[in-house]
Amino acid sequence: MKIFRQLTLLIFISISTYSFAQNSDLGAWYMYFGNNKITKKLNFHNEIQYRNFDGIGDLEQLLIRTGIGYDLTENNNNILLGYGFILSQPYVNGEKSENIEHRIFQQYITKQKLGRVNLQHRYRLEERFLQDDFRMRFRYYLGLNIPVTNKEMLPKTLYISAYNEIFLHADSPVFDRNRVYGALGFVINKNMRIEAGYMNQIQENKNRGQIQIGFYNNIPFTKN
Template structure:
């Protein structure tokens, strides 16, 4: 219970930060990630991200992804084919605009464990169908979860989460962006966890911070 109160305090503090950051470059992302087993080898990926320029109300981007994955080994080495719908509302010359992107992506995820260190590598290839353009992009994600109050990522465990992800275009300019993230997380039960943290993104030689709150759901759709 004390751990839940601590995490609630972190989320409350971040929410308070949103209130004072309405006119700054600090944005807020609210994220849901589902990774649900539909058989021993197959999984359904489902994801919604609601991204704001400020705390809430000024939509920057709505992102919805879904895909089917297959484990090459037991609960590891997952290959996945997916689709993403992205609605973006950027400001151009102080005017709010809107554009839609359809995205197909292929990815490979492999996991490693060294003591308390739970490491994930994700390699993703994206085919991006923009309104007036087509682009391909490669992304490499290196993530790390470290339990604090237990030796394993067990229910009622407080943990630290961090990642770095780099985005590369197949054409010029090659470098697209880089993201660095740190958060505090809590394992609710064996199938659900929640994180609250901060991500800094470098894009076009500019840094922009994002407060992030994410919920992870791994409830299987099968009894096997």
């Protein structure tokens, strides 16, 4: 019964945030993240993000990312080489336009544990091939997960998730954007979890809020 109440609470939050996004100028992001072991050291990253100007239907951006990673130490200190396809449909002078970007990226992730707090640092370098331009960008992400209903991130655990990520251009102006995020999550089992939260993005001295619902899948492709 306790598990049922926890899952019901998270679903209620997800539905509430979806409804709130539909009736405001907030954006909404629906996200899937896969990080699946291929061997003991290698992992396959796969990701789809469907981003809307409103709750659903008015596409802002479709982002597809994939890559192969390698653990320098057991289940930690991961280096990864990846590719991203980004379809953007921004409004320009009230009219929708369409842009396609191809992106190559390299990243390093390291994890730490401080009591109940699970920390993750991600350093990412991106080479961005836009339709009429080429840009390079550096990103630093600091995220944390804190279990609430258990001492560890065990199955059927509610947890708090938060992150801050800064984006820096290789040329001027150096500052691109900053994202701050907070959410409530639920560990479904040892390989799957779900989160519902809110992210605020500062870009060009403008703030924009995003409702986010994310699903995380770590089911390994191998038993070894």
